[in-house]
Amino acid sequence: MKCGTRGIFAICKRLTGLALWCMLPWCILSWCALPGWAQTAELHVPETVEAGHSFSIPVVGSGQATFYLVGPDHVVKRSVSLGSELQIQSSDVRSAGLYQVILCVDSTSSCTSATFEVKAAQPAHLSFFLHPSRVPVSTPDSIDATAFVFDQYFNLALTPEAVDFRITPASGAGFSRRGTTRKGVAWMRMDSTPHEGRVQVTAALGNVEEARVIQQVAAEACGLRMKAVGSGDRVSLETDPVRDCSGNALPDGTIVSFTKIDKLGKSTVDTPIKKGIARAQFSVHGRAQISVACGVVLGNEVALNGGL
Amino acid sequence: MKSIVAGALALKRVKPGFVKAGFGKLGFVKAASFVIAACVLAIAQSSPKVNLPQVHLEADGLTPRPIEELTGTTIARHYALAWHDLAEALESNRSGRIDEEFVGLAKDRLTHRIAEQEQAGVHVRIVDHGHRLRAVFYSSDGTAMQLLDEAQLEIQTFDGNKLIDTQNAPHEYIVLMTPGADRWYIRDLEEVSSKSF
Numbered sequence: 001m002k003c004g005t006r007g008i009f010a011i012c013k014r015l016t017g018l019a020l021w022c023m024l025p026w027c028i029l030s031w032c033a034l035p036g037w038a039q040t041a042e043l044h045v046p047e048t049v050e051a052g053h054s055f056s057i058p059v060v061g062s063g064q065a066t067f068y069l070v071g072p073d074h075v076v077k078r079s080v081s082l083g084s085e086l087q088i089q090s091s092d093v094r095s096a097g098l099y100q101v102i103l104c105v106d107s108t109s110s111c112t113s114a115t116f117e118v119k120a121a122q123p124a125h126l127s128f129f130l131h132p133s134r135v136p137v138s139t140p141d142s143i144d145a146t147a148f149v150f151d152q153y154f155n156l157a158l159t160p161e162a163v164d165f166r167i168t169p170a171s172g173a174g175f176s177r178r179g180t181t182r183k184g185v186a187w188m189r190m191d192s193t194p195h196e197g198r199v200q201v202t203a204a205l206g207n208v209e210e211a212r213v214i215q216q217v218a219a220e221a222c223g224l225r226m227k228a229v230g231s232g233d234r235v236s237l238e239t240d241p242v243r244d245c246s247g248n249a250l251p252d253g254t255i256v257s258f259t260k261i262d263k264l265g266k267s268t269v270d271t272p273i274k275k276g277i278a279r280a281q282f283s284v285h286g287r288a289q290i291s292v293a294c295g296v297v298l299g300n301e302v303a304l305n306g307g308l
Numbered sequence: 309m310k311s312i313v314a315g316a317l318a319l320k321r322v323k324p325g326f327v328k329a330g331f332g333k334l335g336f337v338k339a340a341s342f343v344i345a346a347c348v349l350a351i352a353q354s355s356p357k358v359n360l361p362q363v364h365l366e367a368d369g370l371t372p373r374p375i376e377e378l379t380g381t382t383i384a385r386h387y388a389l390a391w392h393d394l395a396e397a398l399e400s401n402r403s404g405r406i407d408e409e410f411v412g413l414a415k416d417r418l419t420h421r422i423a424e425q426e427q428a429g430v431h432v433r434i435v436d437h438g439h440r441l442r443a444v445f446y447s448s449d450g451t452a453m454q455l456l457d458e459a460q461l462e463i464q465t466f467d468g469n470k471l472i473d474t475q476n477a478p479h480e481y482i483v484l485m486t487p488g489a490d491r492w493y494i495r496d497l498e499e500v501s502s503k504s505f
Contacts, residue, residue, distance in 0.1 A: 048501075068430065068472065070465060072499065073417035077428035077467070095417055097499040102465065102473045113473045117501045131449035144372065144448040148484075154413055156482065156496060158504055183482060185445050185454055187372060 043114040045101055051121045051153050052094050056085040057101065064106045071118070072097035079106075093118045096155035120155035120184075126163075128203040130212035135192045136219040137246050143214060146187040147179075147203040156184035164204045169216075170197030192216050194246040218248035224299030226258070226278075226292045234283050235290070235304065241276040242294060249276050254294065262288035262304075360388040362438035365455075373446045375453075379492075380443075383453065383485060386492045387441060391459075394418065395434040401426040411486070411493040428467075435462035441483075450487065452495075457481040478502070 042060040049055055059065070061082035069076040069088065072095045080086055082105070093099065096118050104111040127148040135142045145165050149157040163186040168174040172195060179186035186203075193199060196218050202211040222245035229236045237258050242250045256278035259268045263286040271280050282290065284304055292299035365384040367375040375383075390409035397403050403422045407415055425431055437460035445454040458480055465473040484496035 066467070068428075068465070068467070070430070070432070071421070072497075073420045075421060075424035075428050075430055077430060098479075098501065100465065100473065100475070104467075104472055109470075111472045113475075115475075117504070119504075129447065129449065129451065131447070131451075146447050146452070148452075156484070156498060158482070158500070183444060183454060183456075187445075187447070189372060189448070 043101055043103055043112050045114040045116045048117045048119050049088075049093055051096055051118050051151060051155050052090045053121075054088060054090040054093075056087050058085050059083065059103065061105070066104045066106060068102040068104075069099060070102070071095060071099040094153045096120045096151075096153075118155075120157040120159070121151040121153065123149045123157045123161055123205050123208060124152035125150040125154065126203050126205060126208050126210040128210035128212055130201050130214055132214070134215045134217055137192050137196055137216050137244065137248055138194045138219060139192045141189050142192045143190050143201075144187065145190075145201055145203065145212075146185065147181075147205075147210070149181050149184050149186070149205060157181070158184050161186075161205055166202040166204060167193075168200040168202070169193045169195060170199065171195045196248040218250045219244040219246070221250055221254075221294040221297045221299075224256075224292060224294055224297055226290075226299055226302065228290065228302045228304070230284075230304070233285065234281060235288075237280045237282070237290065237292070237302075239273075239278045239292060239299070242273055242278065243276075250294070252276070256292060256294045258282070258290060258292050260284070260288055260290045262286055358389075358392065360385075361391050361436035363388040363391075363441055364439070365441045365443065367443040367446075370443050370446050373448045373450065375443060375446055379450075383443075383455075383492045384441065387439065387455075387457075387483070387485070387494070390494050391434075391436055391439065395436060397422055398425070398432040398434060401431055409491075409494060410497075411488070412495045414484075414494045414497045417497075431466050433464040433466065435464070437461065453485045453492070455483040455485065457483055480504075 043057060045057050046055060059080070059082050063082050065080050065082050067076070067078055067080045067086055069092060071093065074092055074095065076092060080103075098115055098117050100113060100115055102111055102113045127150065129146045131144045147163050149161055149163065151157055161181045163179050163181060164176050165179065165188050166174065166176045167190070172193060177188045177190065179188045193216065196216050199214050199216055200211055201214065202209055221242050224239065224242060226237050226239045229238070239256060242254070242256065244250065250273055252273050252275065254273045255270050256273060257268055257270050258280040259266065260282045262284055267282065269280040269282070271278050288304040290302045290304065363384045365380050367380055386409060393405045393409050397406050397418065401422055403419045406418050406422075410418055440458040442456045443453055444456055445452075447453070458478060461479050463475040464471055480500050480502055482496070482498045482500055483494060485492045486495045487493075
C-alpha cells in the first residue's frame with residue numbers, strides 16, 4: 001500500500017509540482033487505517049441547560065464505553081452502550097456551573113470530552129439584607145437594602161431581574177423603589193423617613209417576598225431650650241420637651257448636659273431625659289452663665305446676675 | 309518581608325502619594341480606585357511550605373462601598389489559600405481543610421463532590437497559573453463581596469491513575485465572599501461560561 005501511495009505521490013508531484021498538496025491523500029489514508037477509528041465516540045452536548053432539567057446526550061459509535069459526568073457538586077461514572085442516548089437526570093444537574101462529560105471507549109481506551117453549562121432556574125429565593133437596624137429620621141442615604149436572587153436550588157440567578165423594594169413606614173404613605181439585578185444582586189440606598197417608629201422594607205420578585213424591619217429613631221435635638229427658676233443661691237433648670245427637627249421626641253435616657261460658669265469655676269451636670277424633659281439643679285455663687293447641650297446641639301444660655 | 313517592602317515601593321513608583329496617604333481615611337478611598345496588587349506571593353515566601361497561587365485583585369469603582377486596602381489584601385490572600393486547599397482536596401479526595409476557607413453552599417457542594425469523586429475512583433489535578441479577581445459589589449455594611457475571577461487553570465481528570473481528560477482553557481467564576489472572625493470565606497463559587505461573564 002505504501003509503495004502504491006509512493007507511486008501516486010511521485011506521479012502527482014511530477015504533474016503538479018506541489019509536494020505538500022500531493023501528501024494530503026496519503027495522510028488521510030493513513031489516518032483512516034488507524035485501528036480503533038470506527039470505535040471513536042462522538043458527543044453532542046447542549047450548550048446550556050436549566051438547573052434541575054433532565055435531558056439526553058446522543059452518542060455516535062458502537063460498543064461499550066465508560067461515561068463520566070463531573071459537575072460542581074456531583075460526579076457520575078457508569079458503563080454505557082454507544083449508539084444510544086445518555087440520560088442525564090434532573091438530580092444530576094441541580095447546581096449551576098460548568099459540567100464536563102467524558103466518554104472513554106472500553107476497547108480502545110480513547111476518551112472524548114465536552115462541556116456544557118447549567119444555568120440557574122427561575123428565581124425562587126431572595127436573600128435580603130437591610131442595613132442598619134436603627135437609623136435616625138430624615139437622614140440622607142442612610143438605609144441600604146441588598147437582595148441576592150437564587151433559584152430553588154440556591155444557584156445565583158444571573159439573568160437580570162427587577163426587584164421591587166416596598167417601604168412601609170409606621171405613619172405616612174408607603175412607597176416603592178425598583179432595582180435590577182446585576183450578576184444576581186440588586187441594591188438600593190434611600191433616605192430615612194421623617195417619623196420615628198418601625199419601617200418595614202419588603203423585597204419582592206414575582207411571588208417571592210422577603211421583609212425586614214428597621215427602627216427609625218429621633219435625630220439630633222432641634223431648638224433646645226431651658227428655663228431657670230431660682231430659690232436663694234440655688235437654681236433649678238428644666239428643658240422644654242426635647243424634640244428633633246421633625247417633631248419626634250428624643251427617647252428617655254438621652255443625655256442632656258447643663259454647664260454653669262460662676263466665680264467658683266466651671267461645673268457640668270449630665271442628666272438623662274425623663275418623660276421628654278431634662279432637669280438639673282445648681283448652687284450659684286455670684287454672677288453665673290448656664291448653657292445646655294444635647295449631643296452636638298447647643299441650646300440657649302441663661303445669665304444670672306448674683307442670684308435670681 | 310523584603311517582598312512586602314518591594315511591593316510598597318512599587319506602589320509608590322506607580323502612584324506617588326498612595327503609600328503616604330495609605331494610613332489615613334484618604335488612603336482608603338484612594339485604595340478603592342486602585343488595582344490592589346495582592347502580596348500573596350510575599351506571604352507565600354514567608355511561609356515556604358505553602359505554595360499559593362498568584363491572585364491579583366482589582367477593585368476599581370467598587371459600589372456601593374469602596375474597599376479598604378487591608379481588606380483587599382486579606383481577600384486576595386484567603387482566596388489564594390482557598391484555591392490551594394480546593395486543589396489539594398480535589399486531588400486527594402479528602403475534604404479536610406475545605407472548611408477553613410469555604411462556608412455555606414460552597415463548602416457543602418465541594419464536600420459532596422469530593423465524596424462522589426472518591427466513590428467513582430476519580431480525582432482531579434489543578435495546575436493553577438493564577439487568578440485575576442475583579443470586585444464588582446461590596447455591600448455597604450461590609451458583610452458581602454461579589455467578585456469575578458478569570459483563572460488560568462489546567463484541569464486534569466483521572467480515573468485511578470489514567471488521565472482521561474485535560475482542560476486547558478481559561479475558567480471564569482462568580483464568587484461571593486463574606487467575612488468571618490479572622491478571615492474572608494468563600495460562600496458561593498460558580499463557574500460560568502465566558503459568554504455569561
